[in-house]
Amino acid sequence: MTLVSAERPLVPRNNLRDLLGATIVLLVGVGCYFVFPDNLAFLTMLLSTALLVMSLDLVTGVGGVATLGHAFIYGAGAYAAGIASVNGVSDPLVLLLIGAAAGTVAGVVSGALILKGHGLSQLVISIALVQLASEGVNKASSITGGSDGLSGLTIGPLFGAFEFDLWGRTAFWLALAIVIVVAIILRRVIRSPFGMICRGIHRDRIRVRAMGATIFLPLLKMYAIAGFVAGLGGALQAVATQVVGLDSISFTTSAEALVMLIFGGTGSVFGALVGTFVFMWFEHVVSAASPFHWLILVGILLIGVVLFAPKGLYGLVAGLLDRRGA
Amino acid sequence: MDTYLDVQNLSLSFGGLKVTNDVSLTLKTGSRTALIGPNGAGKTTLINLIAGSYRPHAGQIHLMGQDVTSLSDTERVRLGLIRSFQITRLFPDMSVLDHVALAVLQRDGKTSGMFRSYHGMPDVVAEAMQTLEKLRLGALANHQVALIAYGQQRLLEIAIALVLKPKVLLLDEPGAGIPSSDMDRVVATLDELPPDLAVLLIDHDMDLIRKFARDVIVLSAGTVIFRGTPDKLAVDENVRKAYLGDEI
Amino acid sequence: MILFLNILSDAFVYGMVLFTISVGLSLAMGLMKIVNLAHGAFAMIGGYIASFMTQEQALPYALAVVVAVLGAMLIAVPLERLLYRRIYGTSELTQVLMTIGITFVIIGVANYIFGPTLKTIPLPETLRRNVDLGFRTMASHRVFVAFCGAAVAVGLWYVIERTAFGVKLRAAVENEKIAASLGIRTSVIFSLSFALATGLAAFGGVIGAELLPIEPYYALTYMVMLLVVVCVGGAGSIGGALTACLILGFVDTLARYLLPSYGAFFFYAAVILIVLVFPNGLFGRKASQ
Numbered sequence: 052m053t054l055v056s057a058e059r060p061l062v063p064r065n066n067l068r069d070l071l072g073a074t075i076v077l078l079v080g081v082g083c084y085f086v087f088p089d090n091l092a093f094l095t096m097l098l099s100t101a102l103l104v105m106s107l108d109l110v111t112g113v114g115g116v117a118t119l120g121h122a123f124i125y126g127a128g129a130y131a132a133g134i135a136s137v138n139g140v141s142d143p144l145v146l147l148l149i150g151a152a153a154g155t156v157a158g159v160v161s162g163a164l165i166l167k168g169h170g171l172s173q174l175v176i177s178i179a180l181v182q183l184a185s186e187g188v189n190k191a192s193s194i195t196g197g198s199d200g201l202s203g204l205t206i207g208p209l210f211g212a213f214e215f216d217l218w219g220r221t222a223f224w225l226a227l228a229i230v231i232v233v234a235i236i237l238r239r240v241i242r243s244p245f246g247m248i249c250r251g252i253h254r255d256r257i258r259v260r261a262m263g264a265t266i267f268l269p270l271l272k273m274y275a276i277a278g279f280v281a282g283l284g285g286a287l288q289a290v291a292t293q294v295v296g297l298d299s300i301s302f303t304t305s306a307e308a309l310v311m312l313i314f315g316g317t318g319s320v321f322g323a324l325v326g327t328f329v330f331m332w333f334e335h336v337v338s339a340a341s342p343f344h345w346l347i348l349v350g351i352l353l354i355g356v357v358l359f360a361p362k363g364l365y366g367l368v369a370g371l372l373d374r375r376g377a
Numbered sequence: 378m379d380t381y382l383d384v385q386n387l388s389l390s391f392g393g394l395k396v397t398n399d400v401s402l403t404l405k406t407g408s409r410t411a412l413i414g415p416n417g418a419g420k421t422t423l424i425n426l427i428a429g430s431y432r433p434h435a436g437q438i439h440l441m442g443q444d445v446t447s448l449s450d451t452e453r454v455r456l457g458l459i460r461s462f463q464i465t466r467l468f469p470d471m472s473v474l475d476h477v478a479l480a481v482l483q484r485d486g487k488t489s490g491m492f493r494s495y496h497g498m499p500d501v502v503a504e505a506m507q508t509l510e511k512l513r514l515g516a517l518a519n520h521q522v523a524l525i526a527y528g529q530q531r532l533l534e535i536a537i538a539l540v541l542k543p544k545v546l547l548l549d550e551p552g553a554g555i556p557s558s559d560m561d562r563v564v565a566t567l568d569e570l571p572p573d574l575a576v577l578l579i580d581h582d583m584d585l586i587r588k589f590a591r592d593v594i595v596l597s598a599g600t601v602i603f604r605g606t607p608d609k610l611a612v613d614e615n616v617r618k619a620y621l622g623d624e625i
Numbered sequence: 626m627i628l629f630l631n632i633l634s635d636a637f638v639y640g641m642v643l644f645t646i647s648v649g650l651s652l653a654m655g656l657m658k659i660v661n662l663a664h665g666a667f668a669m670i671g672g673y674i675a676s677f678m679t680q681e682q683a684l685p686y687a688l689a690v691v692v693a694v695l696g697a698m699l700i701a702v703p704l705e706r707l708l709y710r711r712i713y714g715t716s717e718l719t720q721v722l723m724t725i726g727i728t729f730v731i732i733g734v735a736n737y738i739f740g741p742t743l744k745t746i747p748l749p750e751t752l753r754r755n756v757d758l759g760f761r762t763m764a765s766h767r768v769f770v771a772f773c774g775a776a777v778a779v780g781l782w783y784v785i786e787r788t789a790f791g792v793k794l795r796a797a798v799e800n801e802k803i804a805a806s807l808g809i810r811t812s813v814i815f816s817l818s819f820a821l822a823t824g825l826a827a828f829g830g831v832i833g834a835e836l837l838p839i840e841p842y843y844a845l846t847y848m849v850m851l852l853v854v855v856c857v858g859g860a861g862s863i864g865g866a867l868t869a870c871l872i873l874g875f876v877d878t879l880a881r882y883l884l885p886s887y888g889a890f891f892f893y894a895a896v897i898l899i900v901l902v903f904p905n906g907l908f909g910r911k912a913s914q
Contacts, residue, residue, distance in 0.1 A: 111718065115718075117717045117718045164897065168901075170660075170717050171654070171717070171855065171860070172856050172905075174660070174852065175852050175896065175900055179849075179853070179893045179896040179900070180893075182849065182889070182893045183894055186890040187890055190890060239494070243493060243494060243495075244488045244489070244490045245488055245491045246491070247471070247479050248479070248483070250468065250471065251468050251471075254468040254471075255466050257430075257466055258467065258468065260454075261460060261466070262479065262483045262541065263455045263541065264451065272489075306725065309721075309722070310725075343733045343841070345733075346729045346730075347729065347730050347734060349726070350732075350733065351726070351730060352726070353723070353729065354730070356722070357712065357722050357726065358708075358723075
């Protein structure tokens, strides 16, 4: 039986967990930097994907919205940063901000449409939206590069001093810092009164209404925040890899993000990080060998998680920690 | 005495079936009114209509003199019309304190805060704990709702309703599903409700009703068939027919 | 005018293929309330079996169709008992994840067994001719497909409205608990309905192979389309599925004729619009409170 400990007050305990998690992420990041110095590009890609999956956690894990269209927002951030870069903006932080802003707008648009549906219609709208965006980006090839994407983005040095070199060191540290800060902020948002309302909406809308709270606006706000984070992630990918491709705004990316989130566990932000890390490392190793075997493996793991570990990897760990009163 | 709730000629049909048939009722300051009737009479439907979850096809509802017929359920809550549910509606993975604190925050319009947990707001915590103590749920404050006894969940429902500072309170079978050994807590809670609060209570427990209600309304097949005091209830011909059928 | 008739006739054929594949999904979703993203994978399985039977085993077309349908059903039934049963009544998200997982496995296995190339199902002589429709000639295979779709629609209507099985099915859809208390063995109904739905999908996958080519990613490519059909038509409604398929088939074909490079864009825009305006589908029932 799991009892939230009644003796120790919850606030200090949650802050402790945040710090602990952030420290672990930092340590793992530093460790990877030294153990895999030639894989920094992949690790940076992993970190930018983590932002996408954390963003999805807000909407799906916390808010309970079933969406397979979240890459629309991520891709919007990536393309916004990419297009700005091609048109002369070179400061990386400005590019990140542009991406985050584009993501916020895309998030609000997504929310406004997707939240109008329930169940299947919600899912279908989300899929249609990302497909629509994908087609649109493909057709607007004069701006977006179409199926070739945007390439050769020139990124200026970070803070005027740190160049984005071929080894990807600057990009990696920038990405790691952003992910840690965003993770802590999002955990606080989820624990805040606003976060509680959204969690309540996920669990029981009718009870939330009986307390006098509406449904649409809080979820839309959550979509805006999620949009900022995902847009930031997309922009980070553009800045780090200096290319932007159609896959950043695809249905496949949306589906993969959802899979990563489920593997790690929803609603905790740390679960999103764990899921992204584990999934992408596996994919990096296994998929190179055979994409279809990878697909079978993912499928079996998905079925397994649904049947046996619905709380995901982090959920299992957190459950154990709760029981020991950590 | 003020008229807190004035319901006039409320009607609702589902398909061809009239589930609420020209129902009127009035609650004044301090009313303790019971709404009873055989199963399927439409009691919960009536609560849903008054609370705003359903729209009537005809009739009006006035709350403290204000016409609320076209207002949404959430707007009515903010005006002080609070209801509880027959089957408990809570958030399974949040704590007991979380629920009451959330209600306090929502009541005071403080739910847009995004950076601080309510634990850092001592007023909110104090008021929530106070309400929990009143219902003797204080020790369970940090317990996960999914893990507490059903009877305690029912009490939490009432705690949430109370902390929203109701002017009119609609209680839908507060004792439903509670073993009779735990009923005294519910009865005590009902006794200790603020005296000027207007309360409409649905229940089947006649002991509870006799102890609690000063007025009784009997609903049968969507129609009001009796209005009066509990003692007159037992001898009313229409009520006996409704419950026992025409053969008796 | 001729152009318009061409568009209409092509759209009709396409719509009929879609209908044959998706009507089973609509019924399954209406009955078992399950979002089954793996439905397209069963259509694909049918196509693969038929291709194998005609190419490798030199079976005649008609027989291959039967084997394909039965084969798909044989695979579906244990899946229903072992996996699908565990997610009845769970959240949409859970069902999406489980059925995506099943789809991935099927795609991977299909590629492992059959390889990544497109598979064809050689048609018998009668279906390779051309039929003169007056305003155009059309491959007889396409006319055949249209007839099959119509036959499926009529046949299903008959089964559901006029047979004992259909009565029990409708009762279980209306209210599963009451149906069970009346002695209707709902778990058997579910299994049979699931098998029927999958069989229809496989049938559609086989006869539609000329239009919807069989390759491992078929299951993902048409997943979206099938969901859209059920969403627009309303789960559980044959008439709805038919109407949705014809409309969507028309929109898609029209876009392909008139705006070949923008087709998909306008298609998805149309989908969003339709779903927003008809959140419960064209014929769907309103979700309960």
